[in-house]
Structure formats: structure tokens, C-alpha cells
Amino acid sequence: MPPVSEQHAQHDPLLVVSLAAGDLTGADRDFASSLIATCAECANLHDDLLAIARATAALPTAVRPRDFQLSPEQAARLRPMGWRRLVTAFASPRLAMTRQLGIGLTTLGLAGLLVSVLPTVQIGMGGSAAAPVPANGAPSTTDQRAALGAESAASGAPSAAASAAASASASTDLVPMASTPSASAFASMAAAPSASLVQGSADGQPSTSDGYGVAQSQASPSGDRTTANGDGIAGGNSSQAPVERESLDQSVAGEPGLPLLLVTSAILLAAGIFLLVARRIARGLTGS
């Protein structure tokens, strides 16, 4: 049988402390009780802890050295005035609903921002996704584009004939651009403004359309302009890119609901965050 001290070294003193505090139940209590029963040092520890707890509870009460009542001058100094009155009122439990209100406004603002910003993000994705479209419908190298541009310039009749159908479809919606899945959101959102802009720029003349939609349509009032761009589709696309971006921005900005929703959501978000932060600060300042 090992010495008591070695045996006690393997025992958990916190278990004995918990037993002395009356915090143990069930198997833990039984195990701790068995420790007390079998280990003399655990039993001593248990008794000492109970004695210390008794002595702590029986400590004599200290006599206060002075009176702590407030004088009228101290009270006047302590009464919240000005902005402190506002802070105190803001931190009071009577305005506890400001937290819920702040959370609600913040949630609404975030949701509104997501709803208003998400289409713009899709436009960005749609633009980048629409770029490979010529790879599907047209040659991608510069020589091939030049050849295609020359071909379209030389054969005005087929080009006009081919673009007639495209213009007809472009008058309703941008089918070639919208045919890519990522651009479908843009197409559905900006169909009407872009289509009218395309028609206005084309002056009613048919335009070539092989998948570029707006740019190609704007570049094709005359066959010479298409060839004057140098490299046909590629040149037309690069020179018309700002116009395209502008038309996209106009189409987005022209959506009447979006800026309103964006501004409203931003206001709601700001108000919600302000309420949450202000109450937090007010409660911190008042210590409540």
C-alpha cells in the first residue's frame, strides 16, 4: 500500500472543494465522498475548507469611517445636464427597444443593399461572361476579325440581310447578349432602354449582329464605318466599349427603383447602426 501522501497526490483537490461547497451530485458526489472516507489528507482538506468558509462568513463587519449621504451641491453636480441627460435617457431601460429597432433597421438596410447591388454585380459578371461570345459565333483572332470585317463591308447586302433579323429582335430585346446565361439578368433589366438607344443610333438601318448586340448594332449604320474601325468586329468592339459601358450605366441608372432602393437601404442601414452604436456607447458611459 503506497504512502498516504503519494496516494493523495493523485487525487483532485478541486473535487474535494466542490464537495465542500455542495456543488456535486450523483456519481461525482459519491466518488468525492469515497475520497474523503479513504484519504486522510482529503478529509483534512475538506474540514479545513469548511472551517475557512465558516470563518469568512463570520468576519467582523468594518465600521464605515464617514457618512456617504450626498449634499445638494454634489447632487447638482452629478445630475445629468446637456448631452449627459441625452446619453442617460438613451441608455435608460425605457428605451431598450432601440436595440431591437436598430437590429431591425440594420437587417432591412442590408437586405435592401443586397437587393439593389446584386443586379449590378450580375451586370459586371454578365459583361465579363459576354466577352467570350464572339468565340462561339465569330473568329477570335485579329486576322479572322479583319477578314470578317472586310467580308461584312464588302457584302453589304448579306450583312444588311443578316442584321435585319437581328435588328428586329433587338427592337424587342437583346437576344444575342441575353442568350448567354450570365447576361440574362442584364438583358431583362436593361432591355428597353438599350434597345431604344440601339435603334436611335442605327437610324432605322439594319445592322450586323453576330452576337455583340449593342456595339455591333451601333457600329453598323454604314458598312464603311465598320471597315473604318480597322479590324472589323474587334475594332468596333474596342472603340465602342465606352459607349457600351455608358449605355449600360444609363440603363442601370435609368431604372427608377434602384437608386431609390439603394438610398433608402443605405439610410436604414446607417440609422440602424447609429442606434446600436449610440445605445452601446450610452450604456458604456452610464455604466448601466
Added chain:
Amino acid sequence: MLDSPSLRIAVLRDPLIVEDLRPTTVVEDPVQRRDLILLERARAGDLDAFNDLVVCYQDQLFALVVRMVPDRDQASDVTQEAFFSAFRNLAGFRGGSVKSWLNRIAVNAAMDIQRAKKRRPVQPYPELEDESWQPPATEDADPVHTALTFERSHALNTALAAITPDQRTAIVLFDVEGYDYAEIAGMTGVSLGTVKSRIHRGRLALRDLLTDRMDLFRG
């Protein structure tokens, strides 16, 4: 029309049910009811009502603070600051026990001063040599018992000053003030398990510190 037979019959058939519209959450404890009345009057700007609350609780609050703050003068300042803070935040009282609310303010003030003084440790409990700290001796008191009580208090206070402030606060609130774990957790802003751990480890630390003087506490 009011004395028509049909109305009389209807009244007899469906007697009026008089509802008790008084608030059902009536405070039964007369001390707590008194505190709430004083607090409401203090909220309305009555300084005398607040000072009545101070008179009721200043002894208890100082006794609590002086166990947590080693320096007696500091404890006095902390107690005064606690009453200042209570006066400033009368609007922040959320109901419940006024005593617990005041204690919470005092505990927070004491913990703040302990954290601030952690970097500059002071001589623990210099007031132990002060006569006012000792239990008052009566004529018929046994001198041996009085000396033993003084020695025990001295040793225990010295050991209390040597453990960590968090453990000391938890032990004082539990053993001296009689709060339960949940109340201490609410006062100190920590979890229930943390409160238990602080009390257990604090008691173990006290026992280690008092190992050589346990004869004062036994029997």
C-alpha cells in the same frame, strides 16, 4: 328602461364579474417596497429620498467594498463613488432589488479600482492595525476568545488580500454577502462556471495560505 324586468333578469342571469385591475406584481417584501418608493421619489428629483437609501445601505456597502479593496481609505472612496454612480444612473434601474442594484454598482467600482491598482500593489489591509477594524470588545467578553477572534480575522484578511481580486470578490459575495452563484455571475458579468471556479480555486488558495495557521480555525 333601467328598471325593466328583462334587464333585471339578464343581470341576475349574467352577474357582473368584477376584475381586479390592480397590478399583480405587488412587492411583498416591505424593505424592497420601501426601497422602490424611495427610488421612485429620488428619480423624481427628491434628494432626501436618495439620501434615505444611502443611510439604509451605506454600512452594508462599505462592509462589502472594504473586503474587496485592500486600502480602507480607498474603500471609502469607492463606496462614495458607488453612491455617486447610483445617483447619476437612477434612470438605469431596471427593477428588482435595489440592494442588489447598489451592490452591483459597488462591486463594479471596487473591481475597477482593483484593476487600476493592480500595477501598483499597496500594503494589504493596513487597517488591520486600526482599532475600528477589530470586533468591539464587551466587558464580559472572554479576553482569550477576543484575542482568538482577532487573530483569526487578521490571518483570514491577510490571506484574502493575497489571492486574486476576482477570487476575493467571488468569495466575499458568496460567503460574506450570501449571494448565490447566479447572482454573483450577474453582478460580475461572468458565467456561472467561472464564478464556481473562482470560488473553488480561491478557497483552495486560502487553505494553502493558511495551512500553518489552521489551528486558529479548527474547533
